[in-house]
Amino acid sequence: MSNTPVADGRATSCAACPLRQKRALREFSADELAIVQRMKTGELRMKPGASFLRQGERNEHFYTILSGWAFRYKMLPDGRRQILNYALPADLVGLQGSLMVEMEHSVEALTDVTLCAFPRERLWTLYSNSPSLAFDITWLAAREEQLVDEHLLTLGQRTALERTAYVLLHLYTRAEEVGLTRGSDPVHLPITQQHLADTLGLSLVHTNKTLKRLHVAGMIRWKDRLFEVLDRQALAAAAGGDITRIRQRPFI
Amino acid sequence: MSNTPVADGRATSCAACPLRQKRALREFSADELAIVQRMKTGELRMKPGASFLRQGERNEHFYTILSGWAFRYKMLPDGRRQILNYALPADLVGLQGSLMVEMEHSVEALTDVTLCAFPRERLWTLYSNSPSLAFDITWLAAREEQLVDEHLLTLGQRTALERTAYVLLHLYTRAEEVGLTRGSDPVHLPITQQHLADTLGLSLVHTNKTLKRLHVAGMIRWKDRLFEVLDRQALAAAAGGDITRIRQRPFI
DNA sequence: CGCTTGATTGATGCAAGTCAATTATGGTGG
Protein backbone atom coordinates (compact mmCIF):
# COMPACT_ATOMS: atom_id res chain seq x y z
CA MET A 1 0.00 0.00 0.00
CA SER A 2 1.26 3.45 -0.85
CA ASN A 3 1.98 6.18 1.61
CA THR A 4 1.34 8.86 -0.99
CA PRO A 5 -1.35 11.21 0.23
CA VAL A 6 -4.57 10.51 -1.59
CA ALA A 7 -5.61 13.43 -3.70
CA ASP A 8 -9.36 13.71 -3.96
CA GLY A 9 -11.78 16.56 -3.76
CA ARG A 10 -12.06 16.23 0.01
CA ALA A 11 -11.19 19.09 2.27
CA THR A 12 -8.28 17.47 4.08
CA SER A 13 -6.22 14.40 3.41
CA CYS A 14 -5.74 12.25 6.48
CA ALA A 15 -1.99 12.30 6.03
CA ALA A 16 -2.11 16.06 6.37
CA CYS A 17 -4.64 15.98 9.20
CA PRO A 18 -3.78 18.79 11.58
CA LEU A 19 -4.61 16.57 14.55
CA ARG A 20 -1.73 14.24 13.67
CA GLN A 21 0.70 16.87 14.93
CA LYS A 22 -0.56 16.69 18.51
CA ARG A 23 1.81 15.05 20.88
CA ALA A 24 -1.03 13.40 22.75
CA LEU A 25 -2.12 11.34 19.76
CA ARG A 26 -0.48 8.16 18.63
CA GLU A 27 1.29 7.82 15.28
CA PHE A 28 -0.27 5.95 12.39
CA SER A 29 1.45 3.69 9.90
CA ALA A 30 1.06 4.44 6.20
CA ASP A 31 -1.28 1.45 5.92
CA GLU A 32 -3.51 2.67 8.70
CA LEU A 33 -3.58 6.14 7.24
CA ALA A 34 -4.65 4.77 3.87
CA ILE A 35 -7.43 2.70 5.43
CA VAL A 36 -8.81 5.66 7.35
CA GLN A 37 -8.52 7.81 4.25
CA ARG A 38 -10.56 5.32 2.22
CA MET A 39 -13.17 5.09 4.94
CA LYS A 40 -13.70 8.82 5.19
CA THR A 41 -16.47 10.12 2.98
CA GLY A 42 -15.98 13.79 3.61
CA GLU A 43 -16.22 16.62 6.05
CA LEU A 44 -19.18 18.32 7.64
CA ARG A 45 -19.51 21.72 9.16
CA MET A 46 -21.94 22.50 11.95
CA LYS A 47 -23.12 25.77 13.42
CA PRO A 48 -23.37 26.31 17.19
CA GLY A 49 -26.65 24.93 18.45
CA ALA A 50 -27.03 22.36 15.68
CA SER A 51 -27.85 18.85 16.92
CA PHE A 52 -26.18 16.66 14.36
CA LEU A 53 -26.95 13.37 16.05
CA ARG A 54 -30.31 12.81 17.66
CA GLN A 55 -31.66 10.44 20.28
CA GLY A 56 -34.07 7.95 18.71
CA GLU A 57 -32.76 8.37 15.17
CA ARG A 58 -30.68 5.98 13.17
CA ASN A 59 -27.49 7.61 11.99
CA GLU A 60 -25.71 6.63 8.82
CA HIS A 61 -22.37 8.07 9.86
CA PHE A 62 -20.15 8.42 12.84
CA TYR A 63 -17.68 11.26 13.18
CA THR A 64 -14.36 12.39 14.46
CA ILE A 65 -14.27 15.97 15.64
CA LEU A 66 -11.62 17.83 13.66
CA SER A 67 -12.18 21.16 15.33
CA GLY A 68 -14.64 22.78 17.71
CA TRP A 69 -16.60 21.77 20.79
CA ALA A 70 -19.78 19.70 21.06
CA PHE A 71 -21.65 17.95 23.84
CA ARG A 72 -23.51 14.69 24.25
CA TYR A 73 -26.79 14.82 26.15
CA LYS A 74 -29.98 12.97 26.98
CA MET A 75 -33.39 14.45 27.63
CA LEU A 76 -36.43 13.36 29.56
CA PRO A 77 -39.86 13.73 27.95
CA ASP A 78 -40.63 16.78 30.11
CA GLY A 79 -37.55 18.63 28.93
CA ARG A 80 -35.05 18.05 31.70
CA ARG A 81 -31.65 17.72 30.08
CA GLN A 82 -28.54 15.94 31.28
CA ILE A 83 -25.24 16.68 29.58
CA LEU A 84 -23.27 13.44 29.57
CA ASN A 85 -19.94 14.65 28.31
CA TYR A 86 -18.21 17.10 26.03
CA ALA A 87 -16.59 16.22 22.72
CA LEU A 88 -13.36 17.94 21.74
CA PRO A 89 -11.07 17.60 18.73
CA ALA A 90 -9.95 13.99 18.14
CA ASP A 91 -13.02 12.63 19.92
CA LEU A 92 -15.26 10.11 18.24
CA VAL A 93 -19.03 10.66 18.32
CA GLY A 94 -21.95 8.61 17.08
CA LEU A 95 -20.21 5.24 17.25
CA GLN A 96 -22.95 3.91 19.52
CA GLY A 97 -25.56 4.75 16.92
CA SER A 98 -23.58 2.90 14.29
CA LEU A 99 -23.35 -0.25 16.37
CA MET A 100 -26.84 -0.25 17.80
CA VAL A 101 -30.11 0.29 16.03
CA GLU A 102 -30.39 3.94 16.92
CA MET A 103 -28.85 6.70 19.00
CA GLU A 104 -29.68 6.74 22.69
CA HIS A 105 -28.39 10.27 23.11
CA SER A 106 -27.98 13.45 21.09
CA VAL A 107 -24.94 15.52 20.16
CA GLU A 108 -25.02 19.28 19.71
CA ALA A 109 -22.36 21.71 18.50
CA LEU A 110 -21.21 24.44 20.87
CA THR A 111 -18.99 26.26 18.40
CA ASP A 112 -18.44 25.96 14.69
CA VAL A 113 -17.53 22.32 14.38
CA THR A 114 -15.77 20.46 11.59
CA LEU A 115 -16.45 16.75 11.46
CA CYS A 116 -14.79 13.96 9.61
CA ALA A 117 -17.54 11.56 8.46
CA PHE A 118 -17.41 7.77 8.19
CA PRO A 119 -20.35 5.70 6.95
CA ARG A 120 -21.55 3.08 9.39
CA GLU A 121 -21.28 0.14 6.96
CA ARG A 122 -17.58 0.73 6.48
CA LEU A 123 -16.99 0.16 10.16
CA TRP A 124 -17.23 -3.50 9.38
CA THR A 125 -14.67 -3.15 6.60
CA LEU A 126 -12.33 -1.49 9.02
CA TYR A 127 -12.68 -4.34 11.48
CA SER A 128 -11.87 -6.80 8.70
CA ASN A 129 -8.89 -4.90 7.34
CA SER A 130 -7.19 -3.40 10.32
CA PRO A 131 -7.12 -5.07 13.72
CA SER A 132 -5.04 -2.20 15.06
CA LEU A 133 -7.62 0.40 14.09
CA ALA A 134 -10.41 -1.81 15.38
CA PHE A 135 -8.50 -1.95 18.62
CA ASP A 136 -8.25 1.83 18.66
CA ILE A 137 -11.98 2.20 18.24
CA THR A 138 -12.59 -0.11 21.17
CA TRP A 139 -10.04 1.88 23.13
CA LEU A 140 -11.93 5.08 22.39
CA ALA A 141 -15.22 3.50 23.41
CA ALA A 142 -13.69 2.30 26.67
CA ARG A 143 -12.18 5.70 27.31
CA GLU A 144 -15.52 7.40 26.79
CA GLU A 145 -17.13 5.02 29.25
CA GLN A 146 -14.39 5.76 31.74
CA LEU A 147 -15.18 9.44 31.53
CA VAL A 148 -18.87 8.80 32.08
CA ASP A 149 -18.06 6.55 35.03
CA GLU A 150 -16.13 9.38 36.62
CA HIS A 151 -18.98 11.79 35.93
CA LEU A 152 -21.38 9.37 37.55
CA LEU A 153 -19.26 9.26 40.68
CA THR A 154 -19.31 13.04 40.65
CA LEU A 155 -23.08 13.37 40.41
CA GLY A 156 -23.79 10.59 42.86
CA GLN A 157 -21.33 11.40 45.61
CA ARG A 158 -19.82 14.85 45.37
CA THR A 159 -21.31 18.03 46.81
CA ALA A 160 -22.16 21.01 44.63
CA LEU A 161 -18.81 22.66 45.28
CA GLU A 162 -16.84 19.50 44.62
CA ARG A 163 -18.81 18.81 41.47
CA THR A 164 -18.29 22.23 40.05
CA ALA A 165 -14.58 22.23 40.80
CA TYR A 166 -14.25 18.77 39.36
CA VAL A 167 -16.02 19.40 36.09
CA LEU A 168 -14.20 22.67 35.46
CA LEU A 169 -10.84 21.07 36.14
CA HIS A 170 -11.83 18.17 33.93
CA LEU A 171 -12.76 20.42 31.02
CA TYR A 172 -9.67 22.53 31.45
CA THR A 173 -7.43 19.48 31.49
CA ARG A 174 -8.99 17.99 28.39
CA ALA A 175 -8.69 21.26 26.53
CA GLU A 176 -5.03 21.34 27.50
CA GLU A 177 -4.51 17.78 26.28
CA VAL A 178 -5.55 18.62 22.74
CA GLY A 179 -3.67 21.90 22.77
CA LEU A 180 -6.58 24.29 23.09
CA THR A 181 -4.79 26.53 25.55
CA ARG A 182 -3.45 29.48 23.65
CA GLY A 183 -0.18 30.60 25.13
CA SER A 184 -0.23 29.90 28.83
CA ASP A 185 -3.47 29.88 30.70
CA PRO A 186 -6.94 31.00 29.64
CA VAL A 187 -9.06 28.64 27.56
CA HIS A 188 -12.00 29.57 25.44
CA LEU A 189 -14.81 27.70 27.18
CA PRO A 190 -17.79 27.93 24.83
CA ILE A 191 -20.53 27.06 27.31
CA THR A 192 -23.08 28.98 29.36
CA GLN A 193 -23.81 28.50 33.04
CA GLN A 194 -26.93 26.68 31.92
CA HIS A 195 -24.79 24.08 30.16
CA LEU A 196 -22.70 23.70 33.27
CA ALA A 197 -25.82 23.36 35.42
CA ASP A 198 -27.15 20.62 33.13
CA THR A 199 -23.79 18.89 33.36
CA LEU A 200 -23.69 19.06 37.14
CA GLY A 201 -27.30 18.14 37.77
CA LEU A 202 -27.75 21.42 39.67
CA SER A 203 -30.10 24.33 39.17
CA LEU A 204 -28.86 27.33 37.24
CA VAL A 205 -29.08 29.58 40.29
CA HIS A 206 -27.17 27.24 42.52
CA THR A 207 -24.52 26.72 39.86
CA ASN A 208 -24.05 30.46 39.68
CA LYS A 209 -23.68 30.75 43.43
CA THR A 210 -21.23 27.87 43.56
CA LEU A 211 -19.14 29.40 40.80
CA LYS A 212 -19.02 32.58 42.78
CA ARG A 213 -17.63 30.71 45.76
CA LEU A 214 -14.82 29.29 43.61
CA HIS A 215 -14.19 32.73 42.19
CA VAL A 216 -14.11 34.46 45.57
CA ALA A 217 -11.76 31.79 46.86
CA GLY A 218 -9.39 32.79 44.09
CA MET A 219 -9.37 29.43 42.34
CA ILE A 220 -10.85 30.35 38.99
CA ARG A 221 -11.72 33.24 36.71
CA TRP A 222 -14.47 32.88 34.13
CA LYS A 223 -15.64 35.87 32.18
CA ASP A 224 -16.85 36.24 28.61
CA ARG A 225 -16.27 32.62 27.68
CA LEU A 226 -12.66 32.83 28.83
CA PHE A 227 -11.83 30.43 31.59
CA GLU A 228 -8.73 30.45 33.74
CA VAL A 229 -7.48 28.22 36.55
CA LEU A 230 -5.81 30.51 39.05
CA ASP A 231 -4.93 27.94 41.71
CA ARG A 232 -4.83 24.43 40.38
CA GLN A 233 -3.80 22.91 43.70
CA ALA A 234 -6.73 24.44 45.50
CA LEU A 235 -9.16 23.61 42.72
CA ALA A 236 -8.01 19.98 42.66
CA ALA A 237 -8.35 19.84 46.43
CA ALA A 238 -11.87 21.27 46.25
CA ALA A 239 -12.69 18.68 43.60
CA GLY A 240 -11.47 15.93 45.88
CA GLY A 241 -8.50 14.69 43.90
CA ASP A 242 -6.88 15.63 40.63
CA ILE A 243 -8.01 14.50 37.22
CA THR A 244 -6.88 11.24 35.62
CA ARG A 245 -4.76 12.20 32.66
CA ILE A 246 -4.23 10.13 29.58
CA ARG A 247 -0.72 9.73 28.23
CA GLN A 248 -0.99 8.53 24.67
CA ARG A 249 -4.27 8.06 22.89
CA PRO A 250 -5.35 6.85 19.51
CA PHE A 251 -7.81 8.52 17.22
CA ILE A 252 -9.37 7.70 13.90
CA MET B 1 -11.24 -25.46 11.87
CA SER B 2 -13.13 -28.14 13.70
CA ASN B 3 -16.40 -27.73 15.47
CA THR B 4 -15.65 -30.61 17.78
CA PRO B 5 -15.85 -29.45 21.36
CA VAL B 6 -12.36 -29.07 22.76
CA ALA B 7 -11.74 -31.48 25.58
CA ASP B 8 -9.35 -30.04 28.13
CA GLY B 9 -9.27 -29.99 31.87
CA ARG B 10 -11.39 -26.81 31.99
CA ALA B 11 -14.66 -26.69 33.76
CA THR B 12 -16.86 -25.94 30.78
CA SER B 13 -16.26 -26.09 27.07
CA CYS B 14 -17.49 -23.02 25.26
CA ALA B 15 -19.55 -25.13 22.88
CA ALA B 16 -21.44 -26.44 25.88
CA CYS B 17 -21.63 -23.04 27.57
CA PRO B 18 -24.99 -22.80 29.32
CA LEU B 19 -25.33 -19.18 28.27
CA ARG B 20 -25.46 -20.19 24.60
CA GLN B 21 -28.97 -21.46 25.16
CA LYS B 22 -30.38 -18.07 26.00
CA ARG B 23 -32.60 -16.60 23.35
CA ALA B 24 -31.25 -13.14 23.99
CA LEU B 25 -27.73 -14.06 22.94
CA ARG B 26 -26.54 -14.31 19.37
CA GLU B 27 -25.35 -17.57 17.84
CA PHE B 28 -21.68 -18.26 17.23
CA SER B 29 -20.10 -19.99 14.27
CA ALA B 30 -17.86 -23.00 14.91
CA ASP B 31 -14.87 -20.83 14.09
CA GLU B 32 -15.81 -18.16 16.57
CA LEU B 33 -16.45 -20.77 19.21
CA ALA B 34 -13.02 -22.28 18.65
CA ILE B 35 -11.33 -18.89 18.92
CA VAL B 36 -13.07 -18.05 22.16
CA GLN B 37 -12.28 -21.50 23.48
CA ARG B 38 -8.60 -21.05 22.75
CA MET B 39 -8.60 -17.64 24.36
CA LYS B 40 -10.15 -18.82 27.57
CA THR B 41 -7.65 -19.80 30.22
CA GLY B 42 -10.06 -21.16 32.77
CA GLU B 43 -12.77 -20.38 35.23
CA LEU B 44 -12.74 -18.51 38.47
CA ARG B 45 -15.09 -18.66 41.41
CA MET B 46 -15.72 -15.72 43.68
CA LYS B 47 -17.44 -15.45 47.03
CA PRO B 48 -19.91 -12.67 47.82
CA GLY B 49 -18.04 -9.56 48.90
CA ALA B 50 -14.86 -10.41 47.01
CA SER B 51 -13.51 -7.55 44.90
CA PHE B 52 -11.89 -9.36 42.01
CA LEU B 53 -10.95 -6.25 40.06
CA ARG B 54 -9.63 -3.22 41.84
CA GLN B 55 -9.36 0.45 41.00
CA GLY B 56 -5.72 1.44 40.51
CA GLU B 57 -4.48 -2.06 39.84
CA ARG B 58 -3.37 -3.55 36.58
CA ASN B 59 -5.39 -6.65 35.74
CA GLU B 60 -4.01 -9.50 33.69
CA HIS B 61 -7.41 -10.85 32.75
CA PHE B 62 -10.83 -9.74 31.76
CA TYR B 63 -13.89 -11.86 32.40
CA THR B 64 -17.27 -12.91 31.23
CA ILE B 65 -19.75 -13.59 33.99
CA LEU B 66 -21.01 -17.15 33.65
CA SER B 67 -23.27 -17.04 36.65
CA GLY B 68 -24.02 -14.77 39.57
CA TRP B 69 -24.28 -11.04 40.22
CA ALA B 70 -21.52 -8.47 40.65
CA PHE B 71 -21.30 -4.69 40.64
CA ARG B 72 -18.89 -2.09 39.32
CA TYR B 73 -18.11 0.84 41.61
CA LYS B 74 -15.81 3.75 42.25
CA MET B 75 -14.79 5.19 45.58
CA LEU B 76 -13.62 8.57 46.77
CA PRO B 77 -10.63 8.74 49.13
CA ASP B 78 -12.94 9.46 52.09
CA GLY B 79 -14.97 6.32 51.52
CA ARG B 80 -18.00 7.54 49.62
CA ARG B 81 -18.94 4.87 47.13
CA GLN B 82 -20.80 5.13 43.85
CA ILE B 83 -22.11 1.97 42.24
CA LEU B 84 -21.82 2.45 38.49
CA ASN B 85 -23.65 -0.60 37.25
CA TYR B 86 -24.41 -4.22 37.92
CA ALA B 87 -22.91 -7.15 36.03
CA LEU B 88 -25.10 -10.15 35.26
CA PRO B 89 -24.45 -13.40 33.38
CA ALA B 90 -23.10 -12.80 29.86
CA ASP B 91 -21.69 -9.40 30.85
CA LEU B 92 -18.06 -8.59 30.25
CA VAL B 93 -16.03 -7.01 33.06
CA GLY B 94 -12.49 -5.73 33.27
CA LEU B 95 -12.10 -4.93 29.59
CA GLN B 96 -11.23 -1.33 30.41
CA GLY B 97 -8.36 -2.49 32.58
CA SER B 98 -7.05 -4.63 29.76
CA LEU B 99 -7.06 -1.78 27.29
CA MET B 100 -5.80 0.96 29.56
CA VAL B 101 -2.90 0.86 31.97
CA GLU B 102 -4.99 0.10 35.01
CA MET B 103 -8.55 -0.21 36.27
CA GLU B 104 -10.38 3.01 37.03
CA HIS B 105 -13.10 1.21 38.95
CA SER B 106 -13.55 -1.93 41.03
CA VAL B 107 -15.80 -4.94 40.66
CA GLU B 108 -17.22 -6.90 43.58
CA ALA B 109 -19.23 -10.11 43.70
CA LEU B 110 -22.73 -10.01 45.21
CA THR B 111 -23.38 -13.73 45.05
CA ASP B 112 -21.23 -16.73 44.28
CA VAL B 113 -19.89 -15.81 40.88
CA THR B 114 -18.34 -17.97 38.20
CA LEU B 115 -16.12 -16.15 35.76
CA CYS B 116 -14.68 -17.14 32.44
CA ALA B 117 -11.13 -15.71 32.30
CA PHE B 118 -9.28 -14.33 29.28
CA PRO B 119 -5.71 -13.02 29.48
CA ARG B 120 -5.29 -9.44 28.35
CA GLU B 121 -2.56 -10.18 25.78
CA ARG B 122 -4.82 -12.51 23.88
CA LEU B 123 -7.24 -9.70 23.25
CA TRP B 124 -4.89 -8.57 20.54
CA THR B 125 -4.87 -12.07 19.03
CA LEU B 126 -8.63 -12.02 18.97
CA TYR B 127 -8.64 -8.71 17.12
CA SER B 128 -6.23 -10.17 14.56
CA ASN B 129 -8.09 -13.43 14.06
CA SER B 130 -11.73 -12.57 14.31
CA PRO B 131 -13.15 -9.26 13.15
CA SER B 132 -16.62 -10.42 14.11
CA LEU B 133 -15.64 -11.11 17.70
CA ALA B 134 -13.69 -7.85 17.84
CA PHE B 135 -16.87 -6.18 16.69
CA ASP B 136 -18.81 -7.92 19.45
CA ILE B 137 -16.40 -6.65 22.07
CA THR B 138 -16.81 -3.11 20.83
CA TRP B 139 -20.55 -3.64 20.87
CA LEU B 140 -20.41 -4.74 24.48
CA ALA B 141 -18.28 -1.74 25.39
CA ALA B 142 -20.73 0.60 23.68
CA ARG B 143 -23.65 -1.09 25.39
CA GLU B 144 -22.05 -0.66 28.78
CA GLU B 145 -21.51 3.01 28.09
CA GLN B 146 -25.12 3.34 27.06
CA LEU B 147 -26.20 1.94 30.40
CA VAL B 148 -23.97 4.35 32.27
CA ASP B 149 -25.30 7.24 30.17
CA GLU B 150 -28.82 6.34 31.23
CA HIS B 151 -27.74 6.09 34.85
CA LEU B 152 -26.14 9.50 34.59
CA LEU B 153 -29.40 10.98 33.34
CA THR B 154 -31.09 9.34 36.28
CA LEU B 155 -28.76 10.76 38.92
CA GLY B 156 -28.57 14.18 37.35
CA GLN B 157 -32.22 14.82 36.57
CA ARG B 158 -34.61 12.43 38.26
CA THR B 159 -36.07 12.85 41.74
CA ALA B 160 -35.54 10.27 44.46
CA LEU B 161 -38.82 8.52 43.64
CA GLU B 162 -38.14 8.47 39.91
CA ARG B 163 -34.61 7.23 40.46
CA THR B 164 -35.63 4.40 42.68
CA ALA B 165 -38.41 3.29 40.36
CA TYR B 166 -36.09 3.52 37.41
CA VAL B 167 -33.22 1.53 38.84
CA LEU B 168 -35.47 -1.21 40.17
CA LEU B 169 -37.24 -1.54 36.85
CA HIS B 170 -33.89 -1.55 35.13
CA LEU B 171 -32.50 -4.34 37.28
CA TYR B 172 -35.68 -6.35 36.96
CA THR B 173 -35.66 -6.02 33.19
CA ARG B 174 -32.04 -7.04 32.89
CA ALA B 175 -32.57 -10.05 35.10
CA GLU B 176 -35.49 -11.03 32.89
CA GLU B 177 -33.38 -10.68 29.76
CA VAL B 178 -30.89 -13.29 30.87
CA GLY B 179 -33.59 -15.57 32.22
CA LEU B 180 -33.11 -15.01 35.92
CA THR B 181 -36.82 -14.91 36.64
CA ARG B 182 -37.81 -18.29 37.97
CA GLY B 183 -41.29 -19.17 36.84
CA SER B 184 -43.28 -15.98 36.52
CA ASP B 185 -42.45 -13.01 38.63
CA PRO B 186 -40.17 -12.70 41.64
CA VAL B 187 -36.42 -12.29 41.06
CA HIS B 188 -33.69 -12.97 43.54
CA LEU B 189 -32.20 -9.50 44.00
CA PRO B 190 -28.97 -10.05 45.92
CA ILE B 191 -28.43 -6.49 47.13
CA THR B 192 -29.05 -4.58 50.34
CA GLN B 193 -30.69 -1.18 50.63
CA GLN B 194 -27.19 0.19 51.16
CA HIS B 195 -26.21 -1.03 47.69
CA LEU B 196 -29.29 0.57 46.26
CA ALA B 197 -28.56 3.83 48.08
CA ASP B 198 -25.01 3.87 46.69
CA THR B 199 -26.44 3.25 43.25
CA LEU B 200 -28.96 6.05 43.51
CA GLY B 201 -26.70 8.60 45.13
CA LEU B 202 -29.14 8.84 48.05
CA SER B 203 -28.73 8.26 51.75
CA LEU B 204 -29.67 4.89 53.17
CA VAL B 205 -32.51 6.38 55.20
CA HIS B 206 -34.02 8.24 52.31
CA THR B 207 -33.72 5.18 50.08
CA ASN B 208 -35.65 3.22 52.65
CA LYS B 209 -38.38 5.83 52.85
CA THR B 210 -38.64 6.04 49.08
CA LEU B 211 -38.91 2.26 48.79
CA LYS B 212 -41.72 2.37 51.25
CA ARG B 213 -43.59 4.84 49.09
CA LEU B 214 -43.31 2.51 46.10
CA HIS B 215 -44.41 -0.39 48.28
CA VAL B 216 -47.40 1.45 49.75
CA ALA B 217 -48.44 2.53 46.26
CA GLY B 218 -48.61 -1.16 45.37
CA MET B 219 -45.96 -1.05 42.68
CA ILE B 220 -43.34 -3.35 44.15
CA ARG B 221 -42.71 -5.99 46.80
CA TRP B 222 -39.19 -6.55 48.13
CA LYS B 223 -38.65 -8.81 51.06
CA ASP B 224 -35.83 -11.18 51.94
CA ARG B 225 -33.90 -10.59 48.73
CA LEU B 226 -36.98 -11.46 46.67
CA PHE B 227 -38.11 -8.67 44.44
CA GLU B 228 -41.38 -8.44 42.59
CA VAL B 229 -42.90 -5.89 40.23
CA LEU B 230 -46.59 -5.70 41.06
CA ASP B 231 -47.62 -2.94 38.68
CA ARG B 232 -45.19 -2.49 35.84
CA GLN B 233 -47.24 0.28 34.21
CA ALA B 234 -47.27 2.35 37.34
CA LEU B 235 -43.62 1.68 38.10
CA ALA B 236 -42.59 2.69 34.58
CA ALA B 237 -44.70 5.83 34.90
CA ALA B 238 -43.08 6.67 38.23
CA ALA B 239 -39.68 6.14 36.60
CA GLY B 240 -40.60 8.53 33.83
CA GLY B 241 -40.60 6.17 30.87
CA ASP B 242 -40.00 2.48 30.39
CA ILE B 243 -36.61 0.82 30.06
CA THR B 244 -34.79 0.49 26.74
CA ARG B 245 -34.67 -3.19 25.98
CA ILE B 246 -32.09 -4.93 23.87
CA ARG B 247 -33.23 -7.44 21.27
CA GLN B 248 -30.25 -9.53 20.33
CA ARG B 249 -26.86 -9.18 21.92
CA PRO B 250 -23.49 -10.78 21.50
CA PHE B 251 -21.30 -12.15 24.23
CA ILE B 252 -17.85 -13.63 24.39
C1' DC C 1 -28.15 -16.19 74.09
C1' DG C 2 -25.83 -12.25 72.85
C1' DC C 3 -23.84 -10.38 68.50
C1' DT C 4 -23.97 -8.61 64.02
C1' DT C 5 -26.14 -7.11 59.88
C1' DG C 6 -29.98 -5.07 57.74
C1' DA C 7 -34.43 -2.64 57.89
C1' DT C 8 -37.42 0.83 59.74
C1' DT C 9 -39.06 5.14 61.73
C1' DG C 10 -39.27 9.85 63.91
C1' DA C 11 -37.11 14.40 64.80
C1' DT C 12 -34.35 18.00 63.23
C1' DG C 13 -31.12 20.64 60.06
C1' DC C 14 -29.24 22.21 55.89
C1' DA C 15 -28.00 22.15 50.99
C1' DA C 16 -29.99 22.99 47.01
C1' DG C 17 -34.33 24.25 44.55
C1' DT C 18 -37.71 27.75 43.22
C1' DC C 19 -39.40 32.37 42.56
C1' DA C 20 -38.60 36.84 41.30
C1' DA C 21 -36.34 40.89 40.22
C1' DT C 22 -32.23 43.40 38.41
C1' DT C 23 -28.23 44.08 35.63
C1' DA C 24 -25.25 43.52 31.81
C1' DT C 25 -24.50 42.77 26.83
C1' DG C 26 -25.06 42.47 22.05
C1' DG C 27 -27.88 42.51 17.97
C1' DT C 28 -31.13 44.88 14.97
C1' DG C 29 -34.16 47.64 12.69
C1' DG C 30 -36.48 52.21 12.44
Next chain:
DNA sequence: CCACCATAATTGACTTGCATCAATCAAGCG
Protein backbone atom coordinates in the same frame (compact mmCIF):
# COMPACT_ATOMS: atom_id res chain seq x y z
C1' DC D 1 -28.03 56.79 17.08
C1' DC D 2 -31.06 54.90 19.98
C1' DA D 3 -35.16 52.17 21.41
C1' DC D 4 -36.17 47.54 21.73
C1' DC D 5 -35.49 42.78 22.45
C1' DA D 6 -33.33 38.45 23.61
C1' DT D 7 -29.84 36.01 26.05
C1' DA D 8 -26.94 35.44 30.01
C1' DA D 9 -25.45 36.45 34.62
C1' DT D 10 -26.36 37.82 39.25
C1' DT D 11 -28.53 38.33 43.72
C1' DG D 12 -31.98 38.07 47.62
C1' DA D 13 -35.99 35.82 49.90
C1' DC D 14 -38.28 31.84 50.76
C1' DT D 15 -39.28 26.70 50.43
C1' DT D 16 -38.36 21.86 50.34
C1' DG D 17 -36.26 17.47 49.42
C1' DC D 18 -33.01 14.93 51.15
C1' DA D 19 -29.31 14.27 54.79
C1' DT D 20 -28.12 13.43 59.43
C1' DC D 21 -28.84 11.79 64.01
C1' DA D 22 -30.68 8.54 66.90
C1' DA D 23 -33.45 4.79 68.32
C1' DT D 24 -35.76 0.52 67.74
C1' DC D 25 -36.82 -3.84 65.61
C1' DA D 26 -35.99 -8.35 63.14
C1' DA D 27 -33.46 -12.22 61.82
C1' DG D 28 -29.78 -15.23 61.27
C1' DC D 29 -25.99 -17.60 63.65
C1' DG D 30 -21.88 -19.41 66.18
